[in-house]
Amino acid sequence: MSTPTSAARHTPIEDVHALLIGSSFIAVGLTLLKSAGLATGGIAGVALIVSYLTHWPVGVLFFLLNIPFYVLAQRTLGWVFTGKTLVTNLLLASLALGMPAWLKITTVDPVFAAVFGGTIIGMGILALARHKSSVGGIGVLALWLYEKRGISAGKVQMASDVVIVGAAFAVMSWDKLLLSILSAVALSVVIIANHKPGRYEGY
Numbered sequence: 001m002s003t004p005t006s007a008a009r010h011t012p013i014e015d016v017h018a019l020l021i022g023s024s025f026i027a028v029g030l031t032l033l034k035s036a037g038l039a040t041g042g043i044a045g046v047a048l049i050v051s052y053l054t055h056w057p058v059g060v061l062f063f064l065l066n067i068p069f070y071v072l073a074q075r076t077l078g079w080v081f082t083g084k085t086l087v088t089n090l091l092l093a094s095l096a097l098g099m100p101a102w103l104k105i106t107t108v109d110p111v112f113a114a115v116f117g118g119t120i121i122g123m124g125i126l127a128l129a130r131h132k133s134s135v136g137g138i139g140v141l142a143l144w145l146y147e148k149r150g151i152s153a154g155k156v157q158m159a160s161d162v163v164i165v166g167a168a169f170a171v172m173s174w175d176k177l178l179l180s181i182l183s184a185v186a187l188s189v190v191i192i193a194n195h196k197p198g199r200y201e202g203y
Contacts, residue, residue: 010131018131019088025124026135027095028103029117030058033183035105036113037176039168041161041184043069043137044121049164052171059096063089066136073140077147084133085140092135110179118183122190129191158188 010018026044033040039048047061054061066089074082128134134143142156161184169177 015084015131015133018127019084019091019133022124022127022131022133023088023091023095025120025127026092027059027099029119029121029124030096031099031103031105032108032113032117032120033180034058035108036110036117036179037172038110038114038117038183039165039172039180040118040121041158041164041187042121042125043135045161045164045168045180045184046137049168049171057097059093062096062135063093069136069140073134073136076144077140081132081134081143084128084131085136088128088133089136110176111182114179114183115186118186119190122187125187126190126194152192155188155192158184158192161188 029040030044030048034048034051037052039045039052043062043065046065047058050056050061050065051058066085070082070086073085125135129143134140138156138160142160145151145156165177165180165184168180172180
């Protein structure tokens with residue numbers, strides 16, 4: 001297989017499309033998890049937990065919780081990555097606010113919500129990473145370690161997820177906590193299996 005060249009780099013239109021798709025996947029995944037009363041890992045999980053405590057919209061919390069990480073992203077990964085991440089979070093906040101009107105879920109199996117919700121959030125994060133963007137939060141640190149040290153972004157994400165999902169016990173029962181752990185694992189497996197050093201070089 002030939003090595004990708006600079007001619008194969010993504011166009012601005014491709015980047016815009018990927019940011020829209022990735023944000024949409026994450027918004028749908030968050031909607032499924034919230035409908036089932038579950039959490040997950042990463043900044044998404046933190047936003048869900050805080051939302052259960054405060055009843056604030058998940059999308060708004062997602063954006064606000066990420067503010068400190070924009071500074072970290074700019075200092076470690078540059079303005080292009082930071083700009084794309086900021087646009088992604090604005091898109092995600094808007095989509096999450098509109099999702100209750102666009103996608104009305106009256107009932108959802110908790111196991112399905114955990115597995116599919118976590119997986120589709122992971123696919124959204126992967127699409128964003130593929131186009132040099134992220135949802136912020138721990139993802140910024142994970143991508144920085146991947147770019148600079150070659151450390152698996154999925155493994156960094158999973159380690160942080162243990163702490164975040166553990167904190168969810170403050171707002172949910174044991175059965176929902178276990179399903180939230182399942183959701184976090186489903187999310188991380190997508191990234192571990194698909195986001196590897198060298199796979200996207202040239203893009």
